[in-house]
Amino acid sequence: MVAARSLTALLAALCLFAPSTSVAEDCRTVEDFSKGKVGQFPPDWKPRKDAGRQVYAVQEQDGKRFLHAAARGLGIQAAKELEWDLTAYPVLAWSWRPLEFPKGSDERQSKTNDSALSVYAVFPHTSWSVKSVKYIWSAVAPVGTPVTTSQGLTKGRIVRSGTQRKGEWVEERVNVLEDYRKYFKESNVPKPAGIAVLTDSDDTKSSAQGDYANFRLCKG
Template identity: 35%
Template sequence: MLRRAVVGVCVSFGVLICADVFEPSADAQSSMLVLEDFQAKEADGFPSNWDHESQRSQSKGREAYKVQSENGAHFLSAKDAGQRIKKKKIDWDPKAYPVLTWRWRLNKATSGAEPIAAVYASLDTDLLFIPVFTKYVWSATKPEGTLTEGGMFSGSEIVVQSGTRDVGQWFEERVNVYDDFKRIHQHEPAAKAWGISIIAAPGVDIDFGPLVATSAK
């Protein structure tokens, strides 16, 4: 597991990511899979091909999540969301592309927001066809590396970012979702991942950069 701040200089893990730009390098096409780059949005700014986990509060979700751009870089802004959204129509082989990378930037968090935000990687379903996921969280209080085992309806949780001091700072995350799944569930995931989803807590203002899967090499 690896994290580091993005402070205006480029870093590389098969995808070229800078504070102000995101684009794949020409020689990395076969080793990366862009799951979401937040380039496309609907008329109200909600990201294209995403859905709400809760059908009861769609209007709030559409208002909370908006695709935005800054200096040419696209990202998803989440403000006072309190609900999860999921990517539709995803085709991802987690064995070929086991490493999930993204960046996020906390702008505001109210006291008691726990976790602050999370990215879910769903690599399989159980016998009832309920997605089996690992939840990678930004925690206000728990130390990085903390693992909380999940239950029947709650996925296992791994803290990859902690604290609220670095407001306005982009952080890059790199996690091996394939290895984490096998370590936690003790079996191989499905040949095709079920999907990805995102959540931000109520009272939180946070931005999510593109989500990219890469080979382990």
């Protein structure tokens, strides 16, 4: 699994930029992968390791742009620096599609802690670490199962479970503000520093594939 220190280094390595947004109803689109070239690692993102550039690539299908992830025995995050006001936009929304679940994966066990799809909301913590709220699509762990990694600096839960919808796009919406307060027991919530994704198969030494699309910040 990926340590919190690695996330800090990853986000610190990103160049500062003003993210382009589009408004739709009560949401702002902050990443639709329209700026990326098909078959290449997306601009404004950074892999934790250079090998991550081979894991993640922008793809297009039926006019829809998305980030495709294919991990073979690897566990490498990709992150985008993105600061926003949680009091105005507490909800993070996105679409994802599982294509291959890592064989034998079970996020409840450290030796099999791999997932086809994971999304993080990343927060500043110290000069060398960050806190993260993690949302996972698991093959076997029940929805609502809590997850804690990186010495307690990453907390979250299973938000989607099962392989029945393999190959289907599914919309997800989570209240990051409420989740941060619940998991870290803090009333004063800092602005997020970014978002990250992880499709990994290093613990199971298998392979995993999935797609991510249409990240939005929503009022509710």
